[in-house]
Amino acid sequence: EPEVTQTPSHQVTQMGQEVILRCVPISNHLYFYWYRQILGQKVEFLVSFYNNEISEKSEIFDDQFSVERPDGSNFTLKIRSTKLEDSAMYFCASMEDSVGNQPQHFGDGTRLSIL
Amino acid sequence: AQTVTQSQPEMSVQEAETVTLSCTYDTSESDYYLFWYKQPPSRQMILVIRQEAYKQQNATENRFSVNFQKAAKSFSLKISDSQLGDAAMYFCAYRSDTGANSKLTFGKGITLSVRP
Numbered sequence: 380e381p382e383v384t385q386t387p388s389h390q391v392t393q394m395g396q397e398v399i400l401r402c403v404p405i406s407n408h409l410y411f412y413w414y415r416q417i418l419g420q421k422v423e424f425l426v427s428f429y430n431n432e433i434s435e436k437s438e439i440f441d442d443q444f445s446v447e448r449p450d451g452s453n454f455t456l457k458i459r460s461t462k463l464e465d466s467a468m469y470f471c472a473s474m475e476d477s478v479g480n481q482p483q484h485f486g487d488g489t490r491l492s493i494l
Numbered sequence: 495a496q497t498v499t500q501s502q503p504e505m506s507v508q509e510a511e512t513v514t515l516s517c518t519y520d521t522s523e524s525d526y527y528l529f530w531y532k533q534p535p536s537r538q539m540i541l542v543i544r545q546e547a548y549k550q551q552n553a554t555e556n557r558f559s560v561n562f563q564k565a566a567k568s569f570s571l572k573i574s575d576s577q578l579g580d581a582a583m584y585f586c587a588y589r590s591d592t593g594a595n596s597k598l599t600f601g602k603g604i605t606l607s608v609r610p
Contacts, residue, residue, distance in 0.1 A: 405593055421586060422539075422600040435597055470539065477596045480527045480546050485539040 381405040385471050385486035392461055393494055400456045401487045402471030410474040411454045412483060413446065415439070415467040422470065428454065458491075466493045496521045496588050500601035507576045508609050515560075515571045515604050517586030525591035528562065528569045529598070532581040542584070545569065547591070574605075581608045 384403045392398045413425040417471050426436040428446055443458045454473075458465055467491050472483040497520045518529070530542040533608050545553045545562050551583035557574045573580055583605050587598040 380575075399571060412597065414598075421602040422598075424597040424599065429596075430589040437544050460558060468537070472598075474596065479591075480544045482544055485531075485540075486540045 381484075383473055383484050383486035384472055385469075388487065389394065389490045389492070391492045392494060394463055394490050396490065398458050398461055400458075400469050402452055402454045402456070402486055402492070404473030404474050405475075405484055406452070408432075408473035408475050408484070409478060410483075411446075411448070412472040412474070413456045414470045414472065414482075415471065416488075417467045425469075439493055443444060461465070461491075461493045463493050466491060496523070496526075496590070496599050496603040498586055498599050500586055500604050502604050503602070504574065504607070506609060507573070507580075509576055509577050510577060512572060512574045513576055513606065515533045515573070515586075515606065517568065517569045517571070517601055519567050519586070519588050519601075521567070521588065522592055527589045527591065529587040530535055530558070530560070530569075530571045531585045531587060531591070531600075532580075533577075533585065533603070535582070543571065564588045568598060572596075578607050578608050581606060589590050 388399045411428040420484045426440045427434045443459045447455050468488045470488045471486045474483045499518045526547045528545045531539045532542050533539045543555045543558050559572045561570045583603045585603045586601040
């Protein structure tokens with residue numbers, strides 16, 4: 380069964396550095412998402428992406444964050460200048476379309492640790 | 495804005511027994527979708543079951559079923575004949591029925607342990 384893949388599985392970065400988290404969504408899916416889960420807390424929506432543009436973003440997704448789909452297969456999340464509070468598990472998800480009860484399919488996540 | 499509440503942080507069940515995980519939500523929308531996701535220690539979130547708000551019939555997937563009470567805004571998950579592999583974090587999630595607002599809103603999750 381097709382899967383969403385995320386790399387790396389764990390990223391350790393110094394505060395203030397830029398980090399790029401990578402995702403390969405399922406190939407025929409049209410909607411893409413990033414979520415994050417701070418340790419012990421709920422999964423929070425960051426951003427959704429459709430038709431090569433952001434369709435919705437949360438208040439967490441400030442100017443330090445950006446997303447890109449550079450080559451039609453990868454979907455990346457960039458954090459320009461990381462802060463300690465960015466430490467979390469980041470999940471990428473994709474969905475085939477928005478009609479009906481289509482589920483979102485999640486990757487294994489990237490654990491981001493900011494030192 | 496929609497909210498999802500899972501008030502039980504942890505539950506435990508004996509293997510082969512039945513357990514019910516609670517979820518309530520708040521919305522002013524009439525059409526929406528509800529999901530239960532399972533997150534084992536391997537971290538990937540896996541869809542367990544889904545329900546359309548316009549359907550009165552409760553969804554069932556093998557040993558998993560839901561009790562969907564639209565008026566009460568309640569969406570509980572029942573796991574029958576619990577197995578050791580059911581031990582995981584379970585998240586209840588809500589999605590609007592509009593293409594523009596397709597994000598999932600999650601509850602805090604509940605950790606289910608299964609006793610052998």
